[in-house]
Amino acid sequence: MARMSPDERSTAILDATLAVARRKGLGATTVRDVAAEMGTSSGLIHHYFDSMDHVLANAFERAAGQDLSDARGAVEQSSDSIARIAAFVASYSPGDDSTMQLWLDAWSEAARRPELQAVSKRLNFEWHSMLVEIIRDGVSANVFKCPDPIASAWRILSVLDGMALQRVAHGEVVDRADASVWMATAATLELDVSANRLVDAIGARAGA
Amino acid sequence: MARMSPDERSTAILDATLAVARRKGLGATTVRDVAAEMGTSSGLIHHYFDSMDHVLANAFERAAGQDLSDARGAVEQSSDSIARIAAFVASYSPGDDSTMQLWLDAWSEAARRPELQAVSKRLNFEWHSMLVEIIRDGVSANVFKCPDPIASAWRILSVLDGMALQRVAHGEVVDRADASVWMATAATLELDVSANRLVDAIGARAGA
């Protein structure tokens, strides 16, 4: 196969890994699968990565990290706290569910793949602390009322995860519009936002 | 090894499978693991089940169904609505997290394995509708105030899942006592229970 620079080849390997993982699942992705996807030999993968665990961890990090920085961008562009929460929720449950499937795979595999666990744990924390910051800003601005931002962030995050989980694992089992309202309601309860400002803001974003 | 009747042996195989699956994950459980767990030969498993897939599917159904009926029993024994919610939460996140690993595996594999998806979806619904019923009873008895029990049940369930998930997938990352309080707080917010009656009730159960 065409000779590539180390950087090009590294990302090519990770992209091929993600393509296979989205199809077969992260845990069921083998070295030979990745090589076949690229059209190269399998030995090439180990020339760039010490172990298959590293390959999977880096591939997951690439996919999930992309979503995370996308969310950061969307949140930073938002002017007020309400819009920021709405942007956060919208980023978390995008139209494409394939990344959520990777998260489910990662959580399932984490207990027995140390590298993958470390990445999953770290990214999970970054999502959480991003939400904590949004909440604290809102509290400072007197838009939110929240006695325990850390706890509230975990609960809101859990609801987002839970809704996405139902859709990905069990199919279209909860209506998408319903789920959107329910997530917004969770945030409203936690942050004591008057009326339905959050529901409206998130609904408007979801409809767009 | 001791000779058993077909029924005894079948359940012994499923129990051994679960013991291993709780430790290593459903997908990583092998025929030899199960045999070693029972202290028998590996050939014995194939004398009772056509394939390893059948073993795993039956094992998951047995474990998840068992937990569900245990929860039903604990809830039915509780006299008032507060105690019933506390029993529900306690059943869902017992001292032993091992069942949660099975759920993570099931959710991860559900989209790719129809048979497993059906079981996972059905049991997930039963947990949900059980909680809906508890909430409706509490509303009728004027203990809870809840405009949308179905939505609230999904959100409470999501929080329970989310907390268990963090512990199983990422290790002791959130303090156990904190998680217990946070789950109780979620229920308090959703059901508009005065003061901290739920936090106390669930905390008392968790401490026991």
Add this chain to the structure above:
DNA sequence: ACCGTTATTGGACGAACGCGCAACAGAATT
């Protein structure tokens, strides 16, 4: 045009996998 560097190959290695089968052993039947 040469040569050193290195990306890439392709197969070997041992371990572990699901599965199948002939032989064995213990309970039930006669």
Add this chain to the structure above:
DNA sequence: AATTCTGTTGCGCGTTCGTCCAATAACGGT
């Protein structure tokens, strides 16, 4: 006590896994 039935054993089969390594081929500097 002899015989039948069947739960159980122990190992072998073919495959696939992650990993490793000597050989090869393509690129860049001189």
